[in-house]
Amino acid sequence: MKKVLFGLLIVSCFAFSKGEPRVETYNYGQNGMELVARSKKGVIIVSTYNSKMTIRQEIARKIYDLYLENKLQSNKKITVEGAEADVTGKCIIRKKNSLTAVDFYYEVVEWDSGLKEIYKNKL
Template sequence: MTKVFFSLLIMTTFAFTTPEDSKVATYNYGHNGMELVARSQKGMVIISTFNSKMTIRQDIASKVYDLYVANKLTTNTKITVNGCEANVTGKCVIRKKNNLTAVDFYYETVDWNNGLKEIYKKVK
């Protein structure tokens, strides 16, 4: 009887615990600004990030530029950018005027390699 009780206790413990790898947090702050300015034969491209995390903003901006150069970006679409420290999902907006192209990337979720998931929530 005690074996059944202890096995039932152990199974319920595992059933109702959340794994350490699936932590979710929200943040309402971030860095906004131009991260990358590139000049090509077609003109100038400016990559800006909004609501970004300070430690990965340069890496993600360069990956967004690589996606733009490879023609894998369209305006007003949600994309996932795979960085070295985290994967970032967000909205991409492309604006063009003459020889100037502005690519704005708005962070929505950051999936860190350590298992933490951060979701941006705007403060009202």
């Protein structure tokens, strides 16, 4: 009887454990301007590349907020925490007169479900 209970305990531990996160690659994504905002300094355009459709606007808004707080540096990797997923990517900031372009390139999307998607470019 003890062996049966111990066996059931072991099996249930494996059945309900999260295990390793699934890792997948993707080579598709949405590219484009997500946000155009006017500030005292001029116009700010936030664009995302290789983004996932369901979270692209939320992440673009958070990128804009980080830009306003001066927490972004050009050509640096950053991680943006969203409601459904955390996104790691590279941010490039370009300025010309009163126009500022903030481009964010998705590299890794870590979903709350445990799925981790890595962008792979088709070459």
